[in-house]
Amino acid sequence: MDVGLMHPMEMKPEIEAEFKAKQAAHESDPAHNSAPNGPDFSYQFFLPADEHTADKIKKKLDVDNPDKDNAALYTKKNADGAGSFRYDHVRIYDTARQSGNPNQPYKDIALAVHDPELEDKIASTNLGQTKKSSGSQGKAAYYYPIAQMLQLKPRRNQNLAQLGLAGKHADDEDEKLDAVDVVVTEPDEVEAARRAEHLAALGVDGIDDAGASNESVLGSGSSRL
Numbered sequence: 001m002d003v004g005l006m007h008p009m010e011m012k013p014e015i016e017a018e019f020k021a022k023q024a025a026h027e028s029d030p031a032h033n034s035a036p037n038g039p040d041f042s043y044q045f046f047l048p049a050d051e052h053t054a055d056k057i058k059k060k061l062d063v064d065n066p067d068k069d070n071a072a073l074y075t076k077k078n079a080d081g082a083g084s085f086r087y088d089h090v091r092i093y094d095t096a097r098q099s100g101n102p103n104q105p106y107k108d109i110a111l112a113v114h115d116p117e118l119e120d121k122i123a124s125t126n127l128g129q130t131k132k133s134s135g136s137q138g139k140a141a142y143y144y145p146i147a148q149m150l151q152l153k154p155r156r157n158q159n160l161a162q163l164g165l166a167g168k169h170a171d172d173e174d175e176k177l178d179a180v181d182v183v184v185t186e187p188d189e190v191e192a193a194r195r196a197e198h199l200a201a202l203g204v205d206g207i208d209d210a211g212a213s214n215e216s217v218l219g220s221g222s223s224r225l
Helices: 013-028 051-061 116-127 157-162 166-175 189-201
Strands: 005-008 042-048 083-099 109-114 140-145 149-154 179-185 216-222
Touching: 005 179, 042 051, 051 083, 051 179
Parallel strands: none
Antiparallel strands: 005 042, 042 083, 083 149, 083 179, 109 140, 179 216
16 A cells, blocks of 8 residues: 555546636635635556565665666566556545645644664564665654645445436546556656755755655556456
């Protein structure tokens, strides 16, 4: 579950229209119309094909792993000879509730307590091996802004049918992907610029001790009809 992928589906025109109407109402009369949290997306959830793949993915994403760039970590070889990780579709989730305001990202925060020496000891005890932290983060309590919080609910087609709503999501079921092939790469210039812009909006000067990863996850999907 800790390496699962949640991918937003294409927004339906009626949902986009409703969201834009709420935005327009807020902009024209903010005193009587609160700012909308955001559109209610639906998401496809994917998990690694098996435990072996999940273990390899964790090693690939571990910035302290000296072998993280080894192509042999990939568990699937594509037609072009390149490696990837196979993720299988699990189910679709719909937005049940959302809160937070992207314009006030520090209203809610996540707190992480980091002690490199203690983490090394725990790793040594649990794994029976010595694992040294990269040292990019010192011993401290780190806080991270939470711009938005979502509560998701699994879609149950049987329940939708009972409520007469099955047709509402019929197109989603046709468009869902059965699997995706995932590749971990360095961010390109466009993505790096978007990250820098986002960090600047939060008052952070670049990616430093905040511990952000310099890796990107790229996926290509497949669907069986």
